[in-house]
Amino acid sequence: MAKLKTKFICQECGYENPKWLGRCPSCGEWNTFVEEVYMKDKKGVNVSTKAGKSRIERLIDVKVEEEERISTSIEELNRVLGGGIVKGSLVLVGGDPGIGKSTLLIQTANNISKKGLKVLYVSGEESAKQIKLRADRLGVKAGELYIIAETNIEVVRSVVEELNPDILIIDSIQTVYNPNITSAPGSVSQVREITSILMTLTKTRHMATFIVGHVTKQGAIAGPRVLEHMVDTVLYFEGERHHTYRVLRAVKNRFGSTNEIGIFEMRDIGLIEVKNPSEMLLSGRPMNASGNVVVSSIEGTRPMLIEIQALVSYTAFGMPRRVATGIDYNRVVLLMAVLEKKAGLQLQNVDTYVNVTGGIQIKEPAADLGIACAIASSFKEVEIDSKTVVMGEIGLTGELRTISFIEKRITEASKLGFETAIIPRGNLKGLNQEFGMKVIGVANINEALDLVLGG
Template identity: 50%
Template sequence: MARPRTQYVCQKCGAVHPKWMGRCPDCGEWNTLVEMSPAPTVRAVGLAGKPGAQPVPLPAVAAAEVTRWPLPIGEFARVLGGGVVPGSLVLVAGDPGIGKSTLLMQLADRMAGPDFPVLYISGEESLGQLKMRADRLGLHNPHLYLLNETRMDALADHIQGMRPRLVIVDSIQTVYVEEIPSPPGSVSQVRECAVRFQAMAKNLGITIFLIGHVTKAGLIAGPKLLEHIVDTVLYLEGDRYHAFRLLRSVKNRFGATSEVGVFEMRGDGMAEVPNPSELFLAERLIQASGSAVAVTMEGTRPLLVEIQALVSPAPPGAARRTANGVDPYRLLLLVAVLTKRVGLRLHDHDLFVNVVGGLRVDEPAADLAIAMAIVSSARDRPLPPDMVFIGEVGLSGELRAVGHMELRLAEAAQLGFRRCLLPRTARRLREIPPELTLLPARTLAEAIAVAFPG
């Protein structure tokens, strides 16, 4: 009998190579190749066409209607596109202790019912530990079933026999197939288990949520193929030292991507935040220098966040540039523009920039707010408390327009702001709130003159 050929699989990207190498040629990472035997493959059932299928013109194909089960958690429903799609496979990833298990156990408890049994499978915690968490969250639904098992074949038997409508697996890295000699969490195990869960979801018409771990770099542990197998990929983000959590959609075959749901971690579990902008600005000091309000977009939702900056004299040597919640390279770019185009003296000052609430703002629309906060702190003059800032800053010091201006302005007006400093090219808008006054500026220098008259 021929000996099976050994393969080397990259734990970072999932690429397969015939021999060991110190560096993976595909992703460039070092020391990520692990020796593995070829795993038996399972053909996903339910997606293949009929034998002898022929090409069909696009207009002749009937549109498939996507039915959704209603979701009792509004922020979760927003991220998924309105509800849970039967037969879908959803991956929820996040840092350890961020609240993935808590959020999904609350979801399971609220969806479980006499005609909607829910199965929660845990490979990391015992039934006693799950019961302690349920008691802490105040969950006592008799239609929510708990199972402590990690063998894939045994899980398939339970699901086939029980026929739950919703299954939660915590986590995919603990489940293993006995025929594969690799340990749980390896590339072969994660890939094979994900394919089998996908086949069960499609064949039985149920929804399966997989909880996944992330690496130090913030990426989902396991092969990149895992994200391609599932229908939806959700990230639960946030700083464990802050109460706010963001549930972000990065892939969704049944809805829009880049949607975000906002939650607050409390003692009794995750609580929805229906108006996050108002909560993020609740503790803002009106007359403090170095504070500016930016209007950002998270998917289709506008969010108002406070940008804080602190400029202080630096000791002899290189001045520090510290960014928390913003891209540090973007901060260096804005500092260079302020120094070159505006003439602001920053080379001998330390600079600290922070986004309040533990949020992370990556879109260029916050450039103007960051720059104005820096100028406010450097001059020790507070900005007008009823003014918000929207705009991207170019290398020449010009202000560039950004998208979704109507939504941003409506959110700012709803929260009581009366003036908005924005690029001059964004004046031609269809819907402008009557209580909001637009202050257009062509360059960053003009914007500073408008915000600090005299």
């Protein structure tokens, strides 16, 4: 009978040692030894499981069927997952502490168990009583939701084989350990081994598994990078702990798009879906203030109207400040350089602060025109019409480039009562419908500023 053993392998050169070493005697690198698990028979020979012979097929002859999906009854989560939970998939959910990861998963488990499907919730951080208190607060009363407070993966595996659940939730993977590995829970070797075991369980039993992952100070999921490579889907839960709105974003999805986002509002009864994010993000917007403009952004297939604010003030110091929240800092600096060179704005001696309201992160270049207009409006102390929405990508020579999904952007603005849309001139060619609002095409940044600031 083969026994499980462990050894330490240098990740740089492959040198093996029975114990951990701070420095590799072979390549001289520091802190590169990682614990690995292997099997050893009675004669002391390393053995491995022999794989069966695979059959070679032509790609065009491979028959596939549409993935069987389970609806979570949460439209925002279904959208991010690509239409629902795929059976046999491994989903990793990461986010800051207290952002709402466990709340979202227990609400999802409640909805799925109401359909008669078995859900096993494994908690390594809370006791069963603590989970029960949270469930009562969230109104969770489903009968097929099972919970267990356990951190030993061998116990979890035996429970899964006994219960045979349709959905497995591990909260969190950094607390679960394999007793055959001597390192502490959450270490590189433990996380990699636990993920491998969970992946095998998920694929062989054709169930779906959700894994909660802790994040580092930089916002990345803690543990080895191989963790994100092994799973099928990686979701990030974003937002400020002291704000009510949360954004669920997919950064990897083998069964759907990675451009979709879901927006939730955190309340005392749990996470509530935000059906109309544009209306939510524009609530409380000042009507008569300079440095304030609305842009039409696209997240996946969803159009959203987002308010961008800018504050420009003269500095008394030699080095002016540049602060960007919700937008790439380098992009703001680039657009300020374009405004100085092509629009003649003297911004070299002013502090500039740019903010995207609502805690939303904008990554697409179509927000360039909105950022530039907000900065120019604050610099000149000229208000922008509150019924005007702008959109467009700005090049280094000040020209406006065409953007995608222009019809969706304008339609969303028209629904919320906007009267004028300023877009790149190149996008006018593809518009064949009436939007109930004035659509103006501009070729460069100077034409756009003349329109929004009145020359």
